[in-house]
Amino acid sequence: MIEGALWRKWVFYNIPLILFVFVLLFPFYWMIITTFRPDGELYRPWNAVNYMPFWTNNPTLEHIKYLFEETNFGRWMMNTMFIATISTLISLFCGVLAGYALARLNFPYAGSLGTVIFVTYLVPQTLLFIPLAQIIRNFELGDTPWSLILTYPTFLIPFCTWLMMGYFKAIPKELEECARIDGASRWKAMVYIIIPVAVPGILSSGIIAFTLSWNEFIYALVFLSSPDQKTVPVGVTSELIRGDVFFWGPLMAGALLGSIPVAIVYSFFVEHYVSGLTGSVKG
Amino acid sequence: MAEVTLSKLNKFFDTTHVVKDVDLQIRDKEFMVFVGPSGCGKTTTLRMIAGLEAVSSGDIRIEDNLVNEVPPMDRDIAMVFQNYALYPHMSVASNMAFGLKMRKFPRDQIEERIKRAATILGIENLLARKPRQLSGGQRQRVALGRAIVRDPKVFLFDEPLSNLDAKLRVQMRVELKKLHERLAVTSIYVTHDQVEAMTLGDRVVVMKDGWVQQVGEPLELYNQPANRFVAGFIGSPAMNFAEVTLADQGGKVVAEAQGLRIVLPDELAARARTKMNGAGTPATLGIRPEDLHVAGAADSADHCFDVNVEVVEQLGSEILLDSRVGSALMVASIDPAVKVRAHDKLRLALKPERLHLFDPQTEMAY
Structure with a gap:
C-alpha cells in the first residue's frame, strides 16, 4: 500500500486502479449494451438528436433470437x-x-x-x-x-x-x-x-x-x-x-x-x- | 535380527566423491547416529541404505541380504524426514495407513495398528486432522507414527528434529530415546547436532568429507577422540587446541608454547616419546574447557598457566571464560562463584590426565 498523504493514495493508487478497471470492463459493457440494443438505435447516426451510445431505453432480445x-x-x-x-x-x-x-x-x-x-x-x-x-x-x-x-x-x-x-x-x-x-x-x-x-x-x-x-x-x-x-x-x-x-x-x-x-x-x-x-x- | 552392514561403500555424484569407503556394522536393535558437518556424506549414506540413491560401489546388507539393487519398498525400512513429508491431502490416520494399504493389510489390522501407534505417541485426538492443521511437534509425531505402524526392520531418521524449536527439540529427543527403548528396532539417525548424537546414540559415527573419522560409544568419542576433528566436533564448548613443542627435560616430557609450560603425565608422555625425534617436536595439545579450573594451592605448578581474560560469559551454572595464553585461545568452564571480569589476569590449572595430544600433520591422536 502507498503510505502518506491522502492525495498520494488517490493519484498513485486509486485513480490508476479505476482507469484500469474501466479500460478492462468497458469492452464487456459495450458488448452487453449492443446485444440488447434494437437495430434502430444501433444504426442511428451520431449527430441525431436522440443519439445515446451508452444506454438504451428499449432493451430487446431480438438479436439473441436471431442468433438461435x-x-x-x-x-x-x-x-x-x-x-x-x-x-x-x-x-x-x-x-x-x-x-x-x-x-x-x-x-x-x-x-x-x-x-x-x-x-x-x-x-x-x-x-x-x-x-x-x-x-x-x-x-x-x-x-x-x-x-x-x-x-x-x-x-x-x-x-x-x-x-x-x-x-x-x-x-x-x-x-x-x-x-x-x-x-x-x-x-x-x-x-x-x-x-x-x-x-x-x-x-x-x-x-x-x-x-x-x-x-x-x-x-x-x-x-x-x-x-x-x-x-x-x-x-x-x-x-x-x-x-x-x-x-x-x-x-x-x-x-x-x-x-x-x-x-x-x-x-x-x-x-x-x-x-x-x-x-x-x-x- | 536386523543388522545393517556397509562394506567399502562409495558414492559419486558425477565426479564428486561424497562417500568414501565406508565400512560399518550396525548391530541388531542398536541406535546408531551419524554425525558430522553439512556435506560430510552422512545423509547420502542414509539415503543409500534407504534405496533412494544408487550405490556407486560397495555393498549394503540388511539381515545378510544384499540390498544394493532392491527398491526402497522391498527393503522393509521406514524413514522419517527432516521436513516430515506428510501427505498434505490426507488425514493423519490416512497418512499412517498409507504404507499398510500399499502392503494390502486387512482393514481391521490397519485400524488396530494406527490406534496403538497413536496411543504410544499421544496423538489419538489428531487422527482426523489434515497435516496443515498441526503444529511442528505434532507433525513430527505423525511422521514417527507413520514409521511405527509399519513395524519395519530398520528405522531411518534424517535430521528429524532440526525443524523444531530448541525447547521442543529437547523434549522430542527424550521421547525418541524412550520410543527406541520400547520398540527395540535397529535405528540409524543422521544429525549435525553433536548433543543429539551424544544423548541418543548407542554408538556414534563421526564423518567428515565422506570419510568415517571414528566409530564408538558416545563417551569413547568424548574421552578418546581418534583425531583432532573428532576432538573438536564432540563436546560443547569445543576443545581448546594449542600448538606446542615437545621436549625431554630431566626424564619428563614437557609441552611448551609461549606462556605455557605443561609437564605431561607419564602415560601420555610414554605415547608422545614414540613420536618424538630430538628436541622441539611440534604437536597439538588439546584440553576441554570443563577440564580447566582456577588454580588453587593443591595444583602443581607443572599443570598451571597464566591467562588474560578477554570475555566472561556468565551462564548461571558455570562461567565460560574466553581467555588468551600467548597466541592460543583458551575457553575455560569454571565455577560460577569465582569473581572474574574481562581483562583480568588469572591462573588456570588443568587436569593432566585429561590432556590430549595430536600430530600436527596427520591430526591423529597420540
Whole structure:
C-alpha cells in the first residue's frame, strides 16, 4: 500500500486502479449494451438528436433470437464445447505425464528436452497451420471436429507440460520418496500422492487450455468449412459479417453467449486456480 | 535380527566423491547416529541404505541380504524426514495407513495398528486432522507414527528434529530415546547436532568429507577422540587446541608454547616419546574447557598457566571464560562463584590426565 498523504493514495493508487478497471470492463459493457440494443438505435447516426451510445431505453432480445433461429449458433456452441473439452483432456493427460517425467525422472537430456518442448510452444500458429493443413488433408479429417481435436494439442501439450513441470518441481521430493519407502511403486506414488497434491496445478492448466482452445481461431477457420461444423469464434464472424455488412447486434450477442461458459469455468475453480498459479504446496 | 552392514561403500555424484569407503556394522536393535558437518556424506549414506540413491560401489546388507539393487519398498525400512513429508491431502490416520494399504493389510489390522501407534505417541485426538492443521511437534509425531505402524526392520531418521524449536527439540529427543527403548528396532539417525548424537546414540559415527573419522560409544568419542576433528566436533564448548613443542627435560616430557609450560603425565608422555625425534617436536595439545579450573594451592605448578581474560560469559551454572595464553585461545568452564571480569589476569590449572595430544600433520591422536 502507498503510505502518506491522502492525495498520494488517490493519484498513485486509486485513480490508476479505476482507469484500469474501466479500460478492462468497458469492452464487456459495450458488448452487453449492443446485444440488447434494437437495430434502430444501433444504426442511428451520431449527430441525431436522440443519439445515446451508452444506454438504451428499449432493451430487446431480438438479436439473441436471431442468433438461435437464423444461424447455427446452438450447434456452434456444442461443437466448441466438444472440441475444447476433448482436446483439453488429451493435453492434460499428456502434459501431466510429460511434466512429471521432466521434473522427476533422471534421464539424459531431460533439461534440454524441456527447453525444446517450450520452444515448440513458441512456434506461431500462423506458421504451423500450413503443414498441419497438409496432414489433415492426408488423413481426410478436414471439416470434422477431429481436425481440431488433434491439432489443438500441438500448442496445448507444450503449454500444459511446461506448467505442470514447474508445479511438480515445487512439490517436495521427500513426499514421493516417503511413499516409495512406504511401499508404493513409482507409478503408485504418482497416482496416490503426487497427482492429488498437484490438483490445483492440473486445474489451472486445464482452465487455461480450455480457454485457449475455446478461443482458437486460425485452425478452426482453415480446417472447417461447412456452417454446421464451425466453432463459435469462426461461426459468428463468418456468418454474421457478410461482405462489408456487420450484423453488430447478433455479433455481440454471439460474443456474449460464447464467453459465458469460460466465465463459468473460471469462477468455478477460481480458488484452486489462484493457488495453482502461485504454486504453494504447504505440508 | 536386523543388522545393517556397509562394506567399502562409495558414492559419486558425477565426479564428486561424497562417500568414501565406508565400512560399518550396525548391530541388531542398536541406535546408531551419524554425525558430522553439512556435506560430510552422512545423509547420502542414509539415503543409500534407504534405496533412494544408487550405490556407486560397495555393498549394503540388511539381515545378510544384499540390498544394493532392491527398491526402497522391498527393503522393509521406514524413514522419517527432516521436513516430515506428510501427505498434505490426507488425514493423519490416512497418512499412517498409507504404507499398510500399499502392503494390502486387512482393514481391521490397519485400524488396530494406527490406534496403538497413536496411543504410544499421544496423538489419538489428531487422527482426523489434515497435516496443515498441526503444529511442528505434532507433525513430527505423525511422521514417527507413520514409521511405527509399519513395524519395519530398520528405522531411518534424517535430521528429524532440526525443524523444531530448541525447547521442543529437547523434549522430542527424550521421547525418541524412550520410543527406541520400547520398540527395540535397529535405528540409524543422521544429525549435525553433536548433543543429539551424544544423548541418543548407542554408538556414534563421526564423518567428515565422506570419510568415517571414528566409530564408538558416545563417551569413547568424548574421552578418546581418534583425531583432532573428532576432538573438536564432540563436546560443547569445543576443545581448546594449542600448538606446542615437545621436549625431554630431566626424564619428563614437557609441552611448551609461549606462556605455557605443561609437564605431561607419564602415560601420555610414554605415547608422545614414540613420536618424538630430538628436541622441539611440534604437536597439538588439546584440553576441554570443563577440564580447566582456577588454580588453587593443591595444583602443581607443572599443570598451571597464566591467562588474560578477554570475555566472561556468565551462564548461571558455570562461567565460560574466553581467555588468551600467548597466541592460543583458551575457553575455560569454571565455577560460577569465582569473581572474574574481562581483562583480568588469572591462573588456570588443568587436569593432566585429561590432556590430549595430536600430530600436527596427520591430526591423529597420540
